[in-house]
Amino acid sequence: MEAGIVQQLLPGVRRLxxxxxxxxxxxxxxxxxxxxxxxxxxxxxxxxxxxIDAIDAAIVRSGGRLQRVVVTHTHPDHSPGAALLAxxxxxxxxxxxxxxxxxxDDSFQPDEELQHDVVIDVEGVALRAIHTPGHVDNHFCYFHEASGLLFTGDHIMQGSTVVIIPPAGDMADYMASLRALLDYPMAALAPGHGTLIESPHQEVQHLLAHRQGREDKVHAALTQLERGDLDDLVTVAYxxxxxxxxxxxxxxxxAHLLKLQKEQRAEENDGIWAVIA
Known part of the structure; x- marks a missing residue:
């Protein structure tokens, strides 16, 4: 994948x-x-x-007109270009x-506040917004209904797992959002980083299993150490x-510990975590 090169993925879908x-x-x-x-x-x-110049050049070469800019979320690697395009x-x-x-990204000020299940018309094709909190609370995936392509932003990345950063990130929400995607007839995933993922349902199931496995390791680390801070626990759980x-x-x-705390399986006092039997 080379920066600045337009790649046609599907009719009406290009990537830069x-x-x-x-x-x-x-x-x-x-x-x-x-x-x-x-x-x-x-x-x-x-x-x-x-x-931004590469985006502009791609629009000009196609003889098209920019209608809108949509974002999956407002982390600095995804949305700051929106203000320049606007x-x-x-x-x-x-x-x-x-x-x-x-x-x-404080520069992103939406003209339209997105809500779950809103449909955006893209040349007669429905682009459905799916609220997928977890990586961050304002994260949305977009389902391109004509092709079955799901644009996943940072909810699912190719080749690596997503970092969940509390408090805006929430592991319980993240896993629930992953499960919700299984209800959509996805044909492929178009991530915010990396290449297309051609086995979407298997990928989601894999991520759920991975996160559950990590949660099990975190709980086991708590049980083994009895109590500890993040520095103590990361060396065992990771x-x-x-x-x-x-x-x-x-x-x-x-994020995993906060999920366990919500489930009353762990407790925290002054940065020290302990398992609840």
């Missing part, structure tokens, strides 16, 4: 990769252009002039706002990943 590769973004953030002439841009990515084209921004927890990843893993560990 932003030049922001990294540990958390993989090869870069995927921006999708939906429609041939009346175009909807999904996740314009970071506010990088080169990427200024250039004078189009509405569609998404859901959220209080800034230190990880949000002993199967490189220690260099532990600072990031502690975020998802915290």
């Amino acid at each position: 990769v932003a030049p922001n590769p990294g540990l958390m973004t993989g090869p870069g953030t995927n921006t999708y252009l939906l429609g041939e002439r009346d175009i909807t841009v999904l996740d314009p990515g970071p506010a990088l002039d080169a990427h 200024e250039r084209y004078g189009v509405p921004l569609v998404g859901q706002s959220i209080a800034n927890d230190g990880h949000q 002993d199967d990943v490189d220690a260099s990843i532990h600072p990031i893993a502690k975020l998802s560990l915290w």
